[in-house]
Amino acid sequence: MKHDRSLQSSAGRIGSSRPKRSMSVQQALEWAFRVEHAQLELPEPPEPERELGFGFGLEYVLLQRAILGCKVDGGQYKLGSYTHEDAEVIAATVAGIPDSLGGKRMAIRVAELARAGLTPDWMPGAVPRCVPVEVKRNQHGERATTIVVGTERVLSRGKWRTVEVLACPVTFSPHSHQIDAARRDYDAWWKALTWTKDGLIAGHMLREIELSQKLPAAAPWSRFCKTVVRR
Structure with a gap:
């Protein structure tokens, strides 16, 4: 009986899953690109779609997830280093940012900022x-x-x-055009992060990371302007 209980206890420990790490989407992006050194791969679309300028949606990302899920150990090896599977999934999702949100150019922007641990400069306090x-x-x-x-x-x-x-x-x-451009850039980045977060959560594509609903502040300059007016 003792032997049976020992086996059951051991089996329970083996079958138990580790708790997921909770992260915001910005934290997850920085972990994937800055810590895990995930690479942003932007494959060419099929010829008919290339001519029409179509981007990649979540269908492509789900396909990438299925491919990654076939690996025995998960993740990929690049230049002799192991990249976590969830980091690869995050990178694949970013690569799928649709053209309506900036497409490949925005994907590169999101990855570069995450790799540097930066948020777009929306020029807080800037007044012409x-x-x-x-x-x-x-x-x-x-x-x-x-x-x-x-x-x-x-x-x-x-x-x-x-x-x-x-x-x-x-x-x-600074010129008002510079300020407006910086804030449009921040807003576009924020929308891309929202799309990435929603896609990863809806697709249940992460195995060891649980994304929260937390996002960077939306249009933080509007809150700053209200504070200045009150003063």
């Missing part, structure tokens, strides 16, 4: 300011560069004299 185009510095300090924009006749000490009219060329820095 009017500044001189050029500033000269000498021992007396800084002085905005001026240019001659015309001449005028003026009466000075009983004589008419011709004097130059000077102006200081100015610009806006």
Whole structure:
């Protein structure tokens, strides 16, 4: 009887599954590309779809998952190092970002940011300011560069004299277009992360990682603007 109980206990331990690691999608991406060094593979679509510019959807990712599931040990070997199977699945999902969300270009962007452990710079606190185009510095300090924009006749000490009219060329820095572009870039990245998270969760494609619903802040500049207004 003792022998039987020992076998049952041992079998229970062998059959028990390890608890999954909980991560946000951004954490999972950084783990896959930065820690596991997963590679982003962007295969060419079939000829008819290549001409129409179609991207890869979750169907391709599920196919990749099925291929990976056939491996005995999971994961892949690259340059003598082992890449975790879940990391490969995450990379395959990123590679499948559809054209409507930026396609291959966005996939590369997402992977590069994850590999560097960065979030797109949405230029927090940036406000266009009017500044001189050029500033000269000498021992007396800084002085905005001026240019001659015309001449005028003026009466000075009983004589008419011709004097130059000077102006200081100015610009806006950062320009509102720069700020808008940075925030569009962040928003596009955020939507790509949302698609990646939803696809991985819906497809039940990860074996040792459980993705949470947590995402980076959506349009964080709107919250920043409200704080400034309240002050």
